[in-house]
Amino acid sequence: MGLLSSKTLRQLAIGAGTQLAYRMDEARKSGEQGLEDLKVARKEVDEEVANIKKNYDSALTVGASVGGGTFANFLFGTNDIEYIAALGQMAPDNRNDAISELKKNFESLPKEERDKFEDYTKVSKQKFSSDINSSKIKNGLQVTNNMGTNTTNFLSKLMFEAPKDIKEKQEAVVSGFQEPEIQPPTPVTGGYEAIRPSTSAITIDQGDILSYLKNTIDTLGFSDKEARANFEADYNTLVTGDPASKARVVQKYYYPVYQTKVPISPTSSAVTGQPDVAEDWQDYFKPNYTDTNT
Numbered sequence: 001m002g003l004l005s006s007k008t009l010r011q012l013a014i015g016a017g018t019q020l021a022y023r024m025d026e027a028r029k030s031g032e033q034g035l036e037d038l039k040v041a042r043k044e045v046d047e048e049v050a051n052i053k054k055n056y057d058s059a060l061t062v063g064a065s066v067g068g069g070t071f072a073n074f075l076f077g078t079n080d081i082e083y084i085a086a087l088g089q090m091a092p093d094n095r096n097d098a099i100s101e102l103k104k105n106f107e108s109l110p111k112e113e114r115d116k117f118e119d120y121t122k123v124s125k126q127k128f129s130s131d132i133n134s135s136k137i138k139n140g141l142q143v144t145n146n147m148g149t150n151t152t153n154f155l156s157k158l159m160f161e162a163p164k165d166i167k168e169k170q171e172a173v174v175s176g177f178q179e180p181e182i183q184p185p186t187p188v189t190g191g192y193e194a195i196r197p198s199t200s201a202i203t204i205d206q207g208d209i210l211s212y213l214k215n216t217i218d219t220l221g222f223s224d225k226e227a228r229a230n231f232e233a234d235y236n237t238l239v240t241g242d243p244a245s246k247a248r249v250v251q252k253y254y255y256p257v258y259q260t261k262v263p264i265s266p267t268s269s270a271v272t273g274q275p276d277v278a279e280d281w282q283d284y285f286k287p288n289y290t291d292t293n294t
Helices: 006-065 069-078 081-089 092-107 120-139 154-160 164-175 206-220 225-240 243-261 280-284
Strands: none
Touching: 006 069, 006 081, 006 120, 006 164, 069 081, 069 092, 069 120, 069 243, 081 092, 081 120, 081 243, 092 243, 206 225, 206 243, 225 243
16 A cells, blocks of 8 residues: 555645634534533522522521420421421411420430430531532533543543633633521520410321321322322331331421311401301392393
8 A cells, every 4th residue: 555645644634624623613612602501500509599598597597496406406307498497487376386296296205316316507507508519410500521531632622622711711600609608596595495385276196197198199199200209108107117207207297287177267258259247148149230021
């Protein structure tokens, strides 16, 4: 086989150069698109984190209002942050009734079980950081390399990686995000002792929770396998789990079940436009037109 001619070599070199320029241009375009995607992700993370922080601040306020300590530790160790935050948004009597039931379940645990729950201020900060990190990953707020991790060839990097100026801008968007701090309020002295026994006639027991879970599982059918599996796991825990695990399930579903048992009060006529007294019903349903056939 003969040697390649100088003309052929020049043509190959021109072709390689053209291909290199094309690949470098594509890498820049990809990097610029990645930069725009990061800016969108940053905005989404900022908005989501603001809502997450609001929930945590509300939950920490509830923890402080009950006096902190082991009871607050129990609340944070057995409930979702969203549920604890929701307690703070309830009407005072309803909030006291809900917290009173939680206190009753807490006091029914052996002391050694109660003492296992960690400091709620530390737990909340750990959960908060985990939620923030999950938000960043979910929304794509991270610089990614569009090359294989094992590719080290300089020319390959030059062809496939985003240019240095674009990478620096991407990294600036990501590093510019700072996790906000959450500051637990000072626990209210005597907050635990101030929790009154529940005045509500509504009682929630394990059977109510089991019925709620079974109905939910039946309603889901097989349309949402993941949700169904979660409810089934909680159902089985409530049947066969240890006391601490059962307590976590009870607290998780206590308020949703409580809501299903709260009687609905009649609204006033000012809101509904309905008559106030029984005698008005006949007039209320009188036709608003004249019968011309009589």
